[in-house]
Structure formats: C-alpha cells, structure tokens
Amino acid sequence: MDGSAGTASANNSSDFVRKLYKMLEDPSYASVVRWGDEGDSFVVLENEKFTKSILPKHFKHSNFASFVRQLNKYDFHKVRQNNEEGGTSPYGPNAWEFKHPEFKANNKDSLDNIRRKAPAPRKPSAMNEGEIPIQQIDLMNQQLVAQSQQLEQLSQRYAEMAMNQQMVLQEVLRVQKTVLNHEHVIQNVMTFLHSVDAKQRRDSKIMFNTGDTGQTAQLTPTSQSIAVPEDEPASPLQHASKLLNDCNAEVQFNVASMEQLHDLSHKTPGVMSTPPADQHMRNASRAPQSADSSSTLGYARLNNGELDQVVYPMGTNNGIDPMYSEHVNNIPYSLPPKELDPSDPRRQYADGRKKSTFADPGWSRQPRILLVEDDPTCRQIGGKFLYSFCCVIDSALDGLEAVNKIQEGVKYDMILMDIIMPNLDGVSACHLIRQFDRTPIIAMTSNIRSDDIQMYFQHGMDDVLPKPFTRKSLLDMLEKHLSHLKRLPPGMEPPPSATTSSIPQSSTGQSIKDDASSPAQSPAGSMGNWQSPGQYPGVSPIHTNIPNQYAQMANHSPYGTSPHTPITAHIPGRQQQPYQQPQQQPQHRRQISEMSGGVTDMNGFNKRQRVYVQPGPSMGMPGGPQ
Template sequence: MDSNQAGGAGSSNSSDFVRKLYKMLENPSDESVVRWGNDGDSFVVLENEKFTKHILPKHFKHSNFASFVRQLNKYDFHKVRHNNEENGQSPYGPGAWEFKHPDFKMNNKDALDNIRRKAPAPRKPNQPNETDMLVPSQQMDMVSGQLMATQAQLHALEGRYNELSIHHSMLLQEVIGLQKTVVNHEHVMQQIMTFLHGVDATQRRNSKLSFGPNGAQPPNGNIEGANQAADDDNPASPLQHASKLLSETNADVMLNPRNLEQMNEITMRMNGTLTTPPPDFARAAVRPTSRGPPSASSAGSMRLENLDNLVYPVGQSNGIDPMYSEHINNIPYAAPPKAVDAAEPKFLEGRKKSTIPDPGWIRPPQILLVEDDPTCRRIGSKFLYAFHCSIDSALDGLEAVNKMNAGSKYDLVLMDIIMPNLDGVSACHLIRQFDTTPIVAMTSNIRSDDISMYFQHGMNDVLPKPFTKEGLLHMLEKHLVHLKKPSAQGEGMAAPQPVQIARQLVLKEEDSPAKSPATVSNWNSPSQMPGVSPVGSTVTDEYAQALQGQPVQHPGAYSVNPMQANIGYNSSPQMQMQARQQQQQQQQPPASHRRQISDISGGDDMSNPAKRQQMYAPHMPQQMNPMQQRPR
C-alpha cells in the first residue's frame, strides 16, 4: 500500500525531484551504486562515477553530479558527515556520499510531501566546502539566463527598428511626392497669376479709354492709383496682394525637396537598397569639423576628426567640386583679391575666429551678392562668410540676371539697387520672370515710396545700408528658415543602426578593437548562441565583448550619422542633377523669352548639365557693357 502511494497518487504534493529520487532508490538493480542508508533515514551514493554516468541520466536527464548535489541542497538535504567516528570515514567507504533529510525515509512516502524547495536563503558563511564550489555555476546559470533574455530583447528591438525604418522611408517617399505636387500647384498658381495680370492690364487699358487718362477710380478696384505715381497703371490691388502672398509662401523656397531626397537616400542606403559605398566620404566628413560644432557637438565631431586625413576618393567630380558649397570651409584662406574689378565671382574663404555664433544651417546657404561697390561687396561677403554662407557675387544687375538665367541656384539674393548697366529693381523684375528665389534689396534709399516700388517689382525684403552684421543675419534667418537646423536633426535620424555603421566603420577605422565584424554579427543574432549550459567560456567572452563593444559603438554610430546625412546630400549628384534638370525644364519656357540674355552670356549650358559644374566660371558679359568701366 505504501509503495503504491509512492509510485502514484501519494506523490501529488511532493516535488518531482523528490519523487524521482525516491523512485531511483526503489530500483534494486542499482543498489551497488546508490541505495538507502543502513538506517533507512538517508541515502548513499556509493560509486560517484557510475552514478553520474548511468543513474543520473536515467532519472534526471543530466549527468552532472554537482548539479544533483545542488538540487539536493535546495531541498534541504544535507550531506552526512562522519567526523565523530574514529577514522573520520563513512561506513559506506571513503568515496561515498551520504545525504539526509528528516522527512526522507525509506517506507515513508507520506513524509515526502513535507520536503519542499527552500526559499532562496542568503548563503550561510559556515556552509560546507562542497556548496561553495557549487555557487559559481549557479550564478553562471543566472547570468546566462539574463544574457539570453537581453539578446531576445535586442532581437525584438532590431526587428522593430527595421520595421520603423521601412515605414520611415515609405513616409519619406510620400512626403516627397506631396512636395512635388505642391510645387506643381505653385507653378499653376503662378501661371494663373500671370494670366490674371494680363486680363487686369487689358481691363485697365479699357477703363482708361472710357474714363480718360486721369479718370476717376477705375471700376476694378484700383485704389493704389491715387497715392502711387498718380497714375492708374498698377495692377488691381487684390492681384498685388495675391502676388505678394504667393511670393511669401513660395513653395519652391519653403519646401526644400533636396533635404528630403537626401534623407531618403540615406534610408535607402541603410536598408541596403543602395549598396554603393559613399563616394565622397571624406569630403562630407570634414565639413562639420571645420566649422564650430554647434549642435552636432560631442562625440560626433570628435570622431569625425579621425576621418580628416582620409584621401578624397576619386568620385564623380574628382575630389573638390566647387559646386558643393561644403568645400568653402575647407579651402585654405586666400587673401581676398586686391583688384576687385575683375568680373570673376569669388568665394571668400578661410577660417574664422568666431565672434559670431554659427547660425546652424543644415547646409551652407547659397547667397548671391549683387553689388557694384567693391567695399560693400567685400564686407558683405565677409559677413556672409562668417555666417557660414557660401557666396557668389555679381557686380551689377545684368550679371546677376545672367547668372540666374544660366541656371545658378541660390537660396537668397542680396541686391544693391543703384548699379551701373542694370539697376537692382530692373534686375529683380527680370529675374522674377523665371525665378522665385527671395531677393532682398540692399540700399540706402529706403523712403516708403522706394520700398513699395521694390516690392512691386518682386523684391521680398529691404536691408537698409549701411547694413550691420545683426541686420544681415536677421535677413538670412528670416528668409532661410527652411535651412535652419531643427536642433539636433541629423543625429536623431539614423542613430539606432549600430550594426551596419559599425561595419562601415571597421573598413575605415582600425583603432576601435571592439568592433570586429565577427563580434558584431554574433551580437546581432542571438540564435547563434550555443544552447548548452553556458559554463563554458565562449559565450561569456562574447558577452563581455559585446558589453565593451556597446558603448564604443554608440558614439561611432552617432558620429557616422551626421556624416551620412552629408553624404546623402553630397554623393547624389545624379539625383541633384535630375532635380535641377527638372527645375530647368520648368523654367525653360519663360527663359526662352529672355533668350538674348542667355545667348549673350554664352549660356547654352542651360541644356548641358555637365557644364553646370563650372557655373561659376567667369563667362560674364563684358562685351555687352560698354559703360561698365564707369564709376569706379
């Protein structure tokens, strides 16, 4: 009866381990190896080796004696010592292990229910030596369990990240599409405006005819007529208003598709769609270091300095490409030319001791400075340069119109008003036939009627002369909001991509030992973890490495990202080229009206994208300007 209970129902309350233990002792064939003690209140392992090899696997599915002993300990079994006997030897032989529990007795299965797993108690210092030995493996189990959990977590995170980056790139695509639509709408609007202006002009002409030249208020609501130049030759004020609104909310200016395209490209690159290595790695890398590191400070730019001495890869443009304004800060300072009468536009370059804070552009704004006076031009350029802009200059309105008509893209035009050959207002008026870049009048003539005339001809703002640094910076920030860095933009984007970046870095940097590709890939795929008990050294080594690697990789990842952001912008000349060509196609029809100008400037590079790289080349129209030498 007792034995029945032991085998079956009676065991319901007792633990598996204890039941198995009891069952093991019921097997008479193993008596030579393990059996009940002589008094039936303990059990003895007589032959340790055989027990471990043959009996343990049969009953406990492992062959680890230490583990067995640990388990016994957990259930409060104790090893029986025989120190009080004469020779200190166990009666079962020198190699025997005898274990005892007050409730573990032969023929008393009911008592088995009282054997419970101990609550994990703080280890007693006076514990026997054998348990000390067992502790490390117990901890090991715990650590390896945690490691597994962490890796599973990491894996989940990685999956989540991949998912998010796919969503991100999908969203980017969407936004780019939307931007294009908006820009197209903008152009439609402008065409409608042009048409309406035409209609309006016809109406005014008609009303003039019927009311006489100084006739009463024209019927179409022209209220400007009275206080303007006392004629009614102005467009109807609703139209003016609309034009002004249009030019203020110009989608071409406000939406900068290039930023998005560049983001998009980075994403694609990261997702592995684009496998080409970044061709202009170094070029982009140098930039952030050569300017004050404003928000991209800390680890990012520090790391980048290591990359400074990389060679320029032979890329699209063979190293330095004057088109990319990013270079402006890298070109060693050359003394500003003494002779300012050369029609050649110049970049003022050099390093700047910084009394001026970096305005924090996402890329250097391209500014066209139109100014006939060399002193003003040089000081203006110098200020602009200090504000991290890249500067092109034109000596008069005609040159400015030619430059813009030839396809040069600027973010802002600073335009003197009184200039030889073609004054600023006329130049602005011409430019407005084909371009919507914001134009700021730079002038000392700032009477209200002057100013309203500037606005009428499409100028966006007025910067009174002599301008101050602060005034100039204010203008830039006002009209180039879309180029301002939204605090820490670049960094946030691709930061959680340690793996691929780390790999790229490995190619470039030998100085970070923790980033061997092997480590990275192991860390990346927990499934490679050996499933056996991790007492062995391999896993822990990896774990340790990974732990070390982690903090190292992170700055790495962060430092690469701003760089990649630049790469995205820099290294996609094809994309930019396409974008430009598109823009040009849009400009083409009006441009052909002004054909004579582009003809004169030798400017059939409109249709020749390859030539645009040299768009700063001084093919300027001296031949057209017999009067140019005048007021120097």
C-alpha cells in the first residue's frame, strides 16, 4: 500500500476521510472493520467492538450513529444488504457496508474528491432562511400593529383637534359679537352715567333709586347705600343694564365653553397650556409668603379673567356706580393691564428664582418618572427639574437597566429615555419594553431629524423631548402625557375661577392685603393647583376679609357696624345713604367698592344672582355663599 503516495494531496482531502482511510489501513482491525472484498467499500463487521474500541481512537467519540451520520454527510452510502430477496450481506447479517465511488483501497489520491455533500450545509442554511423570515415577519407584524395603533391615535387626535378648533372658532365669533354688544352697552351706560352722575351727586346722596342703579350699584358701596329698588322705572340706565344682563347671560355660556376648550387644548397640543401653568405654579408657590399674592394670582387668570370680568361684572356693573363719574376707573377693562404689569415682573424675577424650586403643577398624586440617561449632568438636572415638579424620580443609567426595571414590574407613569446610551440604546430599550408595557416613553435626544423621530415613533415612543430640554419643555411633556394625574379635571375648574372673577378686582386684594393682610389670603396662595388661579381661592378669603375691610371703612364712614349692613343691602337704600361717604376717598374707592361687592355677594347678592347665575353656576357665579 503506498500509504505515502498521496500525502501531499491528502492535505486537501477532508480530515474525516483521511482518518477513515488511515483506520482501514490498520490490519489489526481486520476482524472488526476492513476494506470490502472489492476494495471499493468498507465493512464494519463488529458493530459493538468498532464503536467501543476503534471509534474512540480515531474519531474521539463512541457513537456509531454519529459516525454514520458523518459518513452520510460525505456522501457514503450504506450498501443495501438485501438487494435481492433473501440476500444477505456477504460479510454477515450484522455487518455495515459503506461505499463511496471515490473511496477505494489503494487509491489515496481520489480521497480528495470526497467532499462534504452540498446538501448538508444547504440544509442548515435553508433552515435559517426559513427562520429568519419568520422572525422578521413577526417583527414587521408587530411594527405594523404598532403603527396602525399610532395611526389610529393620530387620526383620533386629529379629529379631536379639528373639532376643538371649530368650537373655538365658533366661540371666538360669539365672543366677538358679545364683546361688541358689550362695548356698545357700556358706552351707552357710561355716557349716561357721566351726564347724570355729576348732577345727582351734587343733588344729594339720596339719589333716586333707579332699578338699574340698584342692580348695577350693588357692587359699589355707594350703590348699596344709594339705591336698590330693583323695579324702578325705565331710564337709559335701566335699558343699558338690561342689555348688559342679556349679554352676560349669553357670554357666560360662551366663556364656559371657551374655558373648556382652553383646557382641552392644553391637553392635546400641550403647547399653550404651560406658560400659564408655569405662572400659576410660581404664583402658587410664592403666594403664601407674599403679601401681594392675591394680586399676582389674580393676574394669572387674566386671559380668562379679563373676559370673565367683562362678562360678569359684579352684579351688573362691576362696581361702577353710575352716580359717580370717578367710577369710570372701575371699569374692568382697564384694570387688568394695570395689575398685570407690576405683578408680572415681580413674579418673574423676584419669585422666579427661589420659589420656583417647588412648583406643584397640581397632581392628584405624585407622578412616578423613570429617567433613563447615561450622562450624569443631564441626569442630575433632569432629575432636579422633575423633583421641582413634585415628581417621584427613579433613574436608570442605560437602556438595559431601564428594561430590567420595567420587567421587574416597577410601575411608572412616564419614562424619559435618552437615545444614545451604552449597553442598550433608548430605541431598542423602548422596543423591548413595548413588548409588554404601555407606559408613555418620551425620547430625550438631540437627534431630532425627521427620520430619527419617525424611527422613535415606529419603535413605540410616544413623544420626543428635544435636548437640551428646558424646565418648561419638560413640564409641557409632563402635562401633556400626565393630564390624567391632574388634581381637577380642567373642565371643572372654570366655575371657581369664574366665581373669583365675578369679584372682579379680587386683585385689589393687593391693597387689601396691606391692611387686611389676613390669614385669609394665604390660603388662597397656598392652593397649589394652578388651575385655580389665585382668584378662585381668593374669593372666600375676601369674604373673610370683609369684616376687616369694613373696619377700615369704618374709619372713613359710619360703616363700622357693617357686617350686618350687608343684609340690609338689597333693601333699597335708605339706610344706606349714609354710607356714601366712603367714596369720597378716591384711593380706596376701588377696593371698597369691590369689597362691598364681595359683601353683597354674601348676603343680598345671593338672591339676585341666583336669577341669572343658574345657567352657569360653573361660570363663577359669584355664588355669594362659598
């Protein structure tokens, strides 16, 4: 046997085949395994011995089945022993004969021609090909589902917004109309007032009690004192006040829906809402401490408040006493701006700094936020901001940690997720989390090209917070996605606020605070809920303050006993005549009138208000009893 003959070429042949050949060259195995008689096959005569003693030596295993399998891979075939019926193998019934056309005794060179069968490798790969598509299809399916969900959400949101917008438009139109009417009316009233006022004041403080005056006058101390006959003869004033009432009734409605819309819009786009919210928060946080909290607070509402005031003047006239021309100053329109300016800067700068640290946006419970961020700077700042919004913060340093936390069953209200992180990026983490959890996930990243963003959404992210984020943008996000954690559903809010606005110059509180400074006010401030603008809480405080006010007034006037007077207030004004004096002090006039407005609220006012209040209690009917 020229064993050496083909060594060179043997290198090309397979290890397995060479080992096989070498094994067969060993004559000592002849009784167990040997070349076939023809030299073109080999025979395993003694299966057991072969498996136990020879296989281990040459193939490092003792598994006949795998030996056979390997043979098959190289395209060896078992020679059928029973080709002919009854035919038995020439080597015995238990012999295994294998054959390969290129596997021949004495022909080592041809070993090179024995290769692993193509099919063998093919099979596994075929398998892979089969599997991968399935996985991909799964994945694509999931993505499809997710996308269709997102589409659905989007279209829903779109529909909502479209509706909202229409409503807003309608409301705006209506409001425009009413405002126009209003202005007309007021102009009428004012011109009339001007002409009549001077005269009458001079004539006497007794005045004639025009019904309208009564209505309108109530707010002002003067009016109270002066007159309240509600059924007085018609006069230009009465006419005007009727118109006013009509307007009010209409407007109340409109404003209500406006406010709802406003709140709605907060929820959805989450854009407009925040600025006010922020202010509110600041106000709220600061209010308890600052004396002028009431004024600031009052401001917060101004957008609405302005309207409200216009719409729901106290009683009917917003503390404008037709009898006194100076009262023109009390017209609500002009007031807000004045108060705005001072309060605004103050809030911004003085308070802004420190007090902003704690700004409770008004959660019904503290939102739990998971902050996933590898950069310590961003993590600390983000965490601090969240903390200042009264959130409970947990943090994860990368996507992997985040997924683990969610998997462990920790529940969060929102996940803020950096995108580029070690170990596991944010998008992958989101994708994984989405397999079993729907917590809102916000991508926090500076990569905000549209295709990036598209990818984020495709993998189940709910929103994108561009980096570097700001306190405000972060708060916007919270309010947008956690509106369900707000203490009061926005829709419910308007009533109280309106109420407050009905005491138009609760803001006057500023002046009030000085003297009354009162504990009563602080409660107002302490209301963390931004939705309740300071005015809201302000209402009750004012009432409480009233006694103080009266006390003050007492200084200027016979009013000292005042607490009781209110009761009599709507009993037209004979008794009240004496009270007119306070008005001569221009400075206080406003507050006084307002105060008196508040007072009236409490007592006589109630009756009247019920009359038109009913349509929209929510609208902040002054609801004297609060």
